[in-house]
Amino acid sequence: MIMRSTIAMAMMAVCVSGCGDKAQTIDQSRAKKADGKAWESSQSAYMAEGWKAGDQAAWEAQMRGRAQGQNEYSRSAAPPPVAAAASQ
Amino acid sequence: MARMKFICDAERCIECNGCVTACKAEHDVPWGVNRRRVVTLNDGVPGEKSISVACMHCSDAPCMAVCPVDCFYRTDEGVVLHDKDVCIGCGYCSYACPFGAPQFPTNGTFGLRGKMDKCTFCAGGPEVNGSQAEYEKYGRNRLSEGKLPACAEMCSTKALLGGDGDVVSDIFRNRVLLRGKGSEVWGWGTAYGKPTQGTKS
Numbered sequence: 001m002i003m004r005s006t007i008a009m010a011m012m013a014v015c016v017s018g019c020g021d022k023a024q025t026i027d028q029s030r031a032k033k034a035d036g037k038a039w040e041s042s043q044s045a046y047m048a049e050g051w052k053a054g055d056q057a058a059w060e061a062q063m064r065g066r067a068q069g070q071n072e073y074s075r076s077a078a079p080p081p082v083a084a085a086a087s088q
Numbered sequence: 089m090a091r092m093k094f095i096c097d098a099e100r101c102i103e104c105n106g107c108v109t110a111c112k113a114e115h116d117v118p119w120g121v122n123r124r125r126v127v128t129l130n131d132g133v134p135g136e137k138s139i140s141v142a143c144m145h146c147s148d149a150p151c152m153a154v155c156p157v158d159c160f161y162r163t164d165e166g167v168v169l170h171d172k173d174v175c176i177g178c179g180y181c182s183y184a185c186p187f188g189a190p191q192f193p194t195n196g197t198f199g200l201r202g203k204m205d206k207c208t209f210c211a212g213g214p215e216v217n218g219s220q221a222e223y224e225k226y227g228r229n230r231l232s233e234g235k236l237p238a239c240a241e242m243c244s245t246k247a248l249l250g251g252d253g254d255v256v257s258d259i260f261r262n263r264v265l266l267r268g269k270g271s272e273v274w275g276w277g278t279a280y281g282k283p284t285q286g287t288k289s
Contacts, residue, residue, distance in 0.1 A: 038231040041217060067256060070240065
């Protein structure tokens with residue numbers, strides 16, 4: 001009997017917990033908190049290779065390098081299209 | 089110091105929505121919220137143009153100007169971010185933004201309008217960089233990992249460029265100066281063969 005009521009109570013607790021919602025109150029103590037610099041540190045396990053956290057110059061070089069990865073004219077050995085068309 | 093910007097090349101965007109998908113997947117963006125979306129002008133008409141739109145991280149951001157609780161801030165890299173612990177979900181930023189960037193989740197309890205969510209340039213929020221708390225509120229912080237926004241890096245045609253404004257504008261300028269039409273266009277030969285191929289001898 002005690003076992004049954006314990007299981008019923010546990011089941012009820014599980015069901016009721018589904019009706020809850022995360023608190024959305026404004027925590028004034030956390031307002032206007034300073035954000036860390038992007039290059040300072042990260043807890044992420046997916047850091048890109050080629051730079052070390054804390055080195056601002058290395059991070060900026062990394063950003064420039066990544067941005068150039070979007071430039072197919074610098075990625076490909078092929079001549080620019082205008083030059084290629086002229087040679088045909 | 090870099091000033092992070094997006095540029096979308098309407099001549100290249102093929103409306104694949106890869107940027108939208110990359111953003112949703114990278115940040116676990118909730119259902120009903122699109123931090124990035126592709127807008128098509130003259131849809132279905134020959135010559136239609138598409139452009140990928142998200143927060144443009146304005147240098148003089150109107151959302152920041154109208155926010156009654158001042159939850160926005162700008163990072164050293166010019167990325168406009170906000171603090172969800174301060175946001176009250178009033179929606180003023182949504183009316184002020186010319187790009188429709190601020191989004192409001194409506195799938196909470198009783199369908200109430202939640203706190204504002206928008207593109208973070210993959211720079212997270214005020215929580216500790218790369219922390220679980222930051223991920224749950226704002227998604228991945230790729231900038232602190234040494235990466236650029238997922239949408240731009242995933243773009244298959246490189247229509248969407250993201251990064252330091254000086255660098256991406258140089259890439260775009262060079263592209264516009266060099267590109268031509270027809271067989272001169274990048275990738276035309278791969279897709280359709282060289283002009284000499286397939287001709288009758």
